[in-house]
Every structure is written in C-alpha cells, then in structure tokens.
Amino acid sequence: MTTFADLGLRPELLRAVQDAEYDTPTPIQAQAIPVALRGTDLLGCAQTGTGKTAGFLLPILQRLAQGKRGRLRALVLTPTRELAAQIGESARTYGKYLPVRSTVVFGGVGLRPQEERLHQGVDLLIATPGRLLDHLERGNLEFSALEVLVLDEADRMLDMGFLPDVRRILRTLPTERQTLLFSATMPQEIEILAYQTLKTPVVIDVGRRATPVSTVRQVIYPVEPDQKRDLLCHLLKHGNMKHVLVFTRTKVRAERLARHLAQIGRRVEALHGDKSQGARTQALDGFRNGRVEVLVATDIAARGLDVEGISHVVNFDVPNIPEDYIHRIGRTARAEATGDAISLVSSEELDCVRAIEHLIGITIPRRLVVGFEPGAETVRRFTQQPAVSRAARVASGAIRHFGPRNRGNRHRAWA
Ligand code: AMP
Numbered sequence: 001m002t003t004f005a006d007l008g009l010r011p012e013l014l015r016a017v018q019d020a021e022y023d024t025p026t027p028i029q030a031q032a033i034p035v036a037l038r039g040t041d042l043l044g045c046a047q048t049g050t051g052k053t054a055g056f057l058l059p060i061l062q063r064l065a066q067g068k069r070g071r072l073r074a075l076v077l078t079p080t081r082e083l084a085a086q087i088g089e090s091a092r093t094y095g096k097y098l099p100v101r102s103t104v105v106f107g108g109v110g111l112r113p114q115e116e117r118l119h120q121g122v123d124l125l126i127a128t129p130g131r132l133l134d135h136l137e138r139g140n141l142e143f144s145a146l147e148v149l150v151l152d153e154a155d156r157m158l159d160m161g162f163l164p165d166v167r168r169i170l171r172t173l174p175t176e177r178q179t180l181l182f183s184a185t186m187p188q189e190i191e192i193l194a195y196q197t198l199k200t201p202v203v204i205d206v207g208r209r210a211t212p213v214s215t216v217r218q219v220i221y222p223v224e225p226d227q228k229r230d231l232l233c234h235l236l237k238h239g240n241m242k243h244v245l246v247f248t249r250t251k252v253r254a255e256r257l258a259r260h261l262a263q264i265g266r267r268v269e270a271l272h273g274d275k276s277q278g279a280r281t282q283a284l285d286g287f288r289n290g291r292v293e294v295l296v297a298t299d300i301a302a303r304g305l306d307v308e309g310i311s312h313v314v315n316f317d318v319p320n321i322p323e324d325y326i327h328r329i330g331r332t333a334r335a336e337a338t339g340d341a342i343s344l345v346s347s348e349e350l351d352c353v354r355a356i357e358h359l360i361g362i363t364i365p366r367r368l369v370v371g372f373e374p375g376a377e378t379v380r381r382f383t384q385q386p387a388v389s390r391a392a393r394v395a396s397g398a399i400r401h402f403g404p405r406n407r408g409n410r411h412r413a414w415a
Pocket of ligand 1: 022047051053306308
C-alpha cells in the first residue's frame with residue numbers, strides 16, 4: 001500500500017500530515033500527488049470527501065517551499081465562501097512547518113482587511129471568483145509570477161453561474177502554468193473548459209463519476225408534504241440521530257424549520273444565504289464543535305461543507321438538480337466512514353427522485369414509518385413505473401422480502 005512517504009513529499013509536509021492523523025493517502029491523493037509534483041496538468045474527477053484538497057494542496061505547498069517568497073505563485077478558485085475558508089484552513093494545517101504565506105478572499109465581508117493581507121504579499125491565494133475579480137479591478141492582484149492554478153468543484157462553479165467570471169480570470173493569468181481541474185461530474189461545459197485550459201492532462205477518476213459515496217446508506221420515506229415536519233421530529237427522537245444536516249429547498253423553509261425545531265427543544269441553527277457572514281460562521285462552528293446538533297441548510301450555503309462525524313443527512317426537500325443530491329449526501333460518510341442519507345419525499349417530488357435514481361443507477365429503498373403512512377393517491381404514484389428495472393432494484397437491495405420475523409417492525413420495507 002502506498003504511504004505518504006512514498007509520494008515524494010518533503011519531511012515538513014509528512015510531519016504535518018502525521019499531525020493531522022492521516023495514516024495512508026486516499027486514492028485521489030495517491031494518484032494525484034505524484035502527477036502534480038511533476039508539474040503535469042491534471043483533470044481530477046472527484047467529489048468532496050475523497051481527500052482531494054490535500055491532493056492538490058500538498059504538491060502546491062511543496063512547490064512554494066522552494067523559490068521566491070511573497071509573490072503570488074499559486075491560486076485556488078472555488079465556488080463558495082465556506083469551501084474557500086476550509087481550503088484556507090487546510091493550507092494552514094498542511095503548511096504549518098513551512099514558511100509559506102496563504103490567504104483567503106471571498107465576498108460578503110469587507111474588502112479592506114483582505115486588501116491589506118494581499119499587499120503584504122502572499123504565495124498562495126484561495127478565492128471565490130467574484131471577489132477575486134473585485135480585487136483584480138482594484139489593482140490588488142498581480143499574476144505575473146503565477147505558476148499553478150486549481151479550479152476546484154468546477155461543475156459547481158458552472159451551476160452557480162460563475163463560468164464567465166472564471167473565464168475572465170483565466171484571461172489575466174500567464175499561459176505558461178500548471179492547471180489542476182477538479183469536478184465531481186463532467187457536464188459538457190466543463191469538458192470544454194478542461195479541453196481549453198489543460199495541456200495534455202493526466203486524468204484521474206476516483207470512483208465512478210456522479211456516484212454517491214458508496215458507504216452512505218440511502219433511504220426514502222414517502223410522506224405527505226404537511227407531514228414532513230412531524231416525521232422529521234419523530235425520526236430525530238427515535239432514530240439515534242446525533243449530528244444531523246438537514247437540507248431544504250429555500251431559505252424561508254430552512255428558517256421556518258429551524259425555528260420549529262428550536263421550539264421543541266432541539267439545539268439547531270439555520271445556514272443560508274440571507275444570514276450575515278458572522279452568523280454563518282457561528283452556525284458552522286457550533287455544528288463543528290457539537291453545540292448544534294441539527295443544522296438546517298440550503299444547498300449553496302452547505303456546498304462543500306466539511307464537518308466530521310455527520311451521522312445523517314436529511315433531504316427535507318428533494319433537490320431539483322440531481323447532482324445536488326450527490327453533493328448533499330457526500331456531507332456524511334466523509335473519508336470513508338459510514339453515514340445515512342434520508343429523503344422525505346412527497347408525490348410532487350417523485351420526478352426529481354426518479355432523475356436522481358437514474359443518475360446514480362439504483363433505486364433507493366423506500367420505508368414507511370407507522371403513523372406517517374401517506375394517502376392512497378401518493379402510494380399509487382410511488383408504485384407506478386419504477387425508474388430502474390426490478391432486477392436492478394433487487395440487486396441494489398431496494399426490494400427486500402421481509403419474513404414473519406420482521407412483521408411488527410416500526411420501520412417497514414416499502415416494496
Ligand atoms: P476533502 O475531500 O478534501 O474535502 O477531504 C475530506 C476529509 O477527509 C477532510 O476532513 C480531510 O481532513 C480528511 N482527509 C483527507 N485526507 C485524508 C487521509 N489521507 N486520511 C484520513 N482523512 C483524510
């Protein structure tokens with residue numbers, strides 16, 4: 001088995017990795033680090049939770065440890081503030097024994113402190129595209145010394161409409177550079193971007209594309225829309241759910257649900273785009289340190305969220321974009337631990353579920369909870385036209401035959 005020492009990393013980085021208690025490199029790290037150290041371009045098909053951040057940061061830090069300091073030599077572009085902050089944190093963790101200066105810039109907070117840090121000179125910059133452009137326009141950035149560019153979560157940048165910004169940024173960078181592009185899925189626009197920006201890249205595909213982390217146990221609870229809230233409360237009470245991330249479709253629904261859960265005595269916070277940066281950081285910190293047991297979030301706010309030990313991801317609303325389902329459930333079962341993904345699905349959301357099942361290639365098992373069974377019409381819609389063939393459903397474990405032993409179970413198999 002490959003060890004970190006086999007990958008050709010400097011002793012300072014090996015020590016930092018050891019301090020972080022990483023025993024062995026994850027598959028993306030084992031494959032990407034040697035390629036990136038050689039200076040070759042890379043196309044990494046990997047979702048969050050695979051360890052891709054260290055996969056690009058360790059080689060970058062190794063490069064920055066040599067050569068001139070205080071000039072911007074490496075840039076990481078990432079879609080959200082939370083992700084940028086996390087990568088910045090990782091850069092500090094892995095680079096703690098090296099004299100490399102890194103900083104993070106993202107929107108929603110004042111420009112001034114960021115401006116000051118940039119003027120002091122940084123080697124590595126982690127940025128969201130919009131804020132990076134703000135700094136470029138103000139003359140706070142100079143890319144002539146840039147050697148490495150990372151485009152992180154490229155598919156998400158596309159979804160969030162950032163591709164034009166990314167292209168504007170690309171035009172200002174030296175063409176002679178190393179580029180590492182990571183994306184969980186490969187929509188056509190990203191393939192084109194990769195074709196245009198990467199020079200004879202090595203392609204690394206960890207796991208199948210657009211497939212959820214294999215260790216997540218997935219289940220669907222068919223339910224009437226007006227029963228969702230009570231079903232969630234019931235599951236929170238009886239389901240041994242300790243550290244739960246709940247996704248809603250809108251900010252208003254996140255806020256409303258969080259308020260209700262607080263009223264019934266849950267330690268809960270909401271995380272969405274209408275909250276100030278301070279409130280978002282506080283909610284996240286609380287969730288990380290265990291003060292908050294349930295975090296109710298919208299997709300954009302929770303994008304790339306890296307919190308250890310999330311036991312359950314709950315889709316209070318099914319996402320309209322099937323890939324979002326993969327991103328959401330990737331929040332649990334991080335770095336190969338196991339986790340549960342629960343979706344509360346009303347009959348109006350069935351089409352979205354079918355699109356998700358088509359994307360991931362399995363039918364997610366259905367379960368009923370006694371007392372929360374949906375009405376006859378919902379049952380009829382759920383049992384129409386399965387998305388995947390019966391043979392595939394049996395193979396995936398979606399169809400189980402419960403014998404007499406299981407009668408009386410509170411959680412019953414659906415099919
Ligand atoms: P990422 O996919 O980069 O967001 O990383 C997911 C999580 O895995 C983070 O919490 C990392 O700290 C953790 N991690 C990264 N590399 C390793 C490793 N080699 N061994 C154990 N955990 C790791």
